[in-house]
Amino acid sequence: MQIESGVSLKPYNTFGLPAVAQTLVRITDDAGVRQVVDHPDLGTTPKFILGGGSNIVLTRDMPQVVLKVEVRGLRVVEERADAWIVEAGAGETWHDFVAWTLDQGLPGLENLALIPGTVGASPVQNIGAYGIEVKDRFESLDGVDLLTGRSVTLNGEFCAFGYRDSVFKHSLAGRVVITRVRFRLPKPWQPVLGYLELERKMAEHGVTRPEPRQVFDWICAIRRAKLPDPAVVGNAGSFFKNPVVTPEQCRDIIGRDPEIVHYPMPDGTMKLAAGWMIDACGWKGKSVGKAGVYEKQALVLVNRGGAIGSEVMLLAKAIQESVYGRFGIRLEPEPVVV
Incomplete structure (x- = not known):
């Protein structure tokens, strides 16, 4: 567990807004969360869970203990008759994870390419784009309860996904630090193409049955054409x-x-x-x-x-x-x- 004081959060939010965390703890595994829970000073202090900072607007300095989630790791968990199960650490960059699944020959997340943020934040927001939401590919997640220090594993039903919504915005808001997330990538792969912009891409390239990598590239091109890069703006x-x-x-x-x-x-x-x-x-x-x-x-x-x-x-x-x-x-x- 790494504890830092007086940390500028400007590099840690994609809006680039100024704010200072009085105390910041970098979380790299489940044990780190439990150390915070058991800490004589930090354990009872209010907490704020920070992933990639792509979905927050900071309007003030942070008196809470900021838990910066940096859990890494990518792996294929298992192959089933109808799906592949893949897992990513909550601190992994979401887009890099999507690209990794394609590199492994495991499509299914390509419509969610180039969405900013981390894997751990994806079920909180139930991120979605171009006909796919996280709930459509979600298998389960692991986390640590900030009140008890106990590990939890939650399935999709418990997460209560809605439109850009989940249990983590309600009864579990600020309660559970998500450390790993697993996704179910269906077999056989079927492209999701029911959006005008994708139909235009198919017509432009003369393709009626695109491959997963083509869909991924098209989504990236569409998003880059109309959305600013947070690293620039x-x-x-x-x-x-x-x-x-x-x-x-x-x-x-x-x-x-x-x-x-x-x-x-x-x-x-x-x-x-x-x-x-x-x-x-x-x-x-x-x-x-x-x-x-x-x-x-x-x-x-x-x-x-x-x-x-x-x-x-x-x-x-x-x-x-x-x-x-x-x-x-x-x-x-x-x-x-x-």
């Missing part, structure tokens, strides 16, 4: 969730804004494109202080250089009010605001 990816409404609500909005982008969901509800609504309200490219709305994708808020967390949140609230005033929909932020 500070951001936390999509800042707002796409709101889900009833068919009646959707018809009402279409009556006022016929061009609104919307998608039917399996349960009969309708998903609205938050980025389209933000763009329709005229926010694309606008700024509040040094925080702004990305010019190529209105769903992404960016740090234009030297922004602080309060500027980001002031911008976010202004966008929420604009969208609510025009559409009657209250957008919900994806990142955790600290």
Whole structure:
């Protein structure tokens, strides 16, 4: 267990926002979590679990003990008749893990390529893109309870996955440090291609049955074309969730804004494109202080250089009010605001 004091968190959040952790502990295995739990000073102090910092907005310094999860390791657990089971340490970079599975000849996660963050954060957020969510490939995870120090293994049912949601945002919020995650990659592989951007790629390349690596490359190209690289422009990816409404609500909005982008969901509800609504309200490219709305994708808020967390949140609230005033929909932020 490595304990550090007065650590700048600016390098540890993809927005590049300034904040200082009074105490930071680097967690490299389950034993490290138990050492924190048993520590005479740290054990009873409030904790904050930090992965890749790709889904947080830091608005202040951190008095809590920051547990920086850096558990490594990649392995194939087993082959079953209908699937491969693979495991990654919670501190592994998500995109690198996706690329590793393809290098092993084990496809199934390619639609989730280039999503920022770590493996350990993926079930917390139930990350998803282009027709796939973590819950669709999730097998189980290991973690350590911060109250008891006991190891836990949780399956998908217990994780209670929802749209960008899980039990780790509710009853287990800040309670369990995830250390390893296992994924189920179905056999035989079937591509998930039901998105217009992927259909355009197939038409462009004259391919009707793409290989896994092609899908991976296409997803990376699509994301790079419309989303800023956090290493270049500070951001936390999509800042707002796409709101889900009833068919009646959707018809009402279409009556006022016929061009609104919307998608039917399996349960009969309708998903609205938050980025389209933000763009329709005229926010694309606008700024509040040094925080702004990305010019190529209105769903992404960016740090234009030297922004602080309060500027980001002031911008976010202004966008929420604009969208609510025009559409009657209250957008919900994806990142955790600290």
